[in-house]
Amino acid sequence: MTDPRFGAGDDGPGDVVPGPSSSAAPPAFSSGVPAAFADAASRAFGARLSLAARYAKLLITDGVVRGLIGPREAPRVWERHLINCAVMSEMIPIGASVTDVGSGAGLPGIVLAVARPDLMITLVEPLARRTAFLSEAVTALGLDATVTVVRGRAEDLVGGPPAAADVVTARAVAPLDRLAGWCLPLAAVGGRLLALKGATAAEEAAEHHEAITRLGGGDPVVRLCGVGLIDPPTTVVEIVRERAVVAPRPRSSGKAADPGRSAGSSGGRGSGKRRSRRG
Template sequence: MFGDRLPVAGAYAELLATDGVLRGLIGPREAPRIWDRHLLNCAAVADLIPADQLVVDVGSGAGLPGLVLAIARPDLRVVLVEPLARRTSFLSEAVVALDLADSVEVVRARAEEYAAGAARPADVVTARAVAPLDRLAGWCLPLLAPGGRLLALKGASAAEEVAAHRAAVDRLGGGAPRLHRCGAGVIDPPATVVEIIRERVLPARRAARGGGKKARRR
């Protein structure tokens, strides 16, 4: 999955197993499973992304899947969007340590804050274990250009989640969600990815009822 970039992936795995655990970004029990549960699971998603795309990874955390995709696919431009300072500090240090500064940008912001100031819409937005599909679509679809795609890494209950939130996704301007099993025959279990295409651009939402002064203070 990583080809000649395998040494870079190995260096990232070492960062996750050491600094990532010490900083609370990865649980101690996850360290022995970093390759199969995290790196390979995320790298499998690369097959769904065409060449030379702008990828925005929302809620990047320790860099999963954003940093993994940047390692596996040096043709991509990747923006890691994460609101917590301790996580963005780790991400910024990792980008330098892995020599990825030419293709990866770290932004400390929430998805909606990033959307307000983004220089251009994304071709692809990725997210892993961030939120239920309805909330995730509300945060991520506005980051995409029309025709752009949200790729959400989900667990075993992805089909049930799609069924439960399909109507909400449609209201938010997304097309019918599609399920992909990535890496079949290479990793077990395959990565489960929900793909949603941004089909419609919705008008700006009105301020939430009763949220005027509180919203401004936030």
């Protein structure tokens, strides 16, 4: 039976799509899946594995040249970044709206868009050089129909657009108390924050439990994703937004959030066109 997330034979648009820029690549690393992770990658990305490989190539070429990932990350981009992020999709329901806060190079936002074409994803990132890469990558990978790039800070987006999301994701952004303060207001009541964390996730969840509940979140729960697929599994802290809390507005940076503002953006979801589906 075909997985409804992927569709029959859905491998993304075309086989050859140029990268977001013509920057010279750093010393060669293969974007192909290492043999040790071939099965995990195939199960994580399904029929869209070749699209994931194209994104891997963008990360280890333009991503390194433009300072979005470190050169030492290139040889382990599959296990440490792509598969690590993709397995969290098991916690996201079909057809959900997702806001990825502090998207950086697109982790986990672009990974989720590649693995799950059923999701409607907004990538939130305050830095222009990063939103430029994100918009170019989204277009190069043919993800414009399901992905929007927004330049801005999470706290400036409260009240929308975008509309409150079913799921808010974040990876390596901040401690849980600050993360909850930024991200929970972007989730619908009943929606969830999924924060990718490391080995000390349980201790961090306990430390910030009171602050999280004060911000309208439920008890933080530590989940393991990709058990039996990757070792170690991906650690995710799940926080349900149980109620809306009126919080003091943060001091303004003087810049309004700008949907799709990025260099080289020329249309599609990465250039500020909003969709009405999530209003």
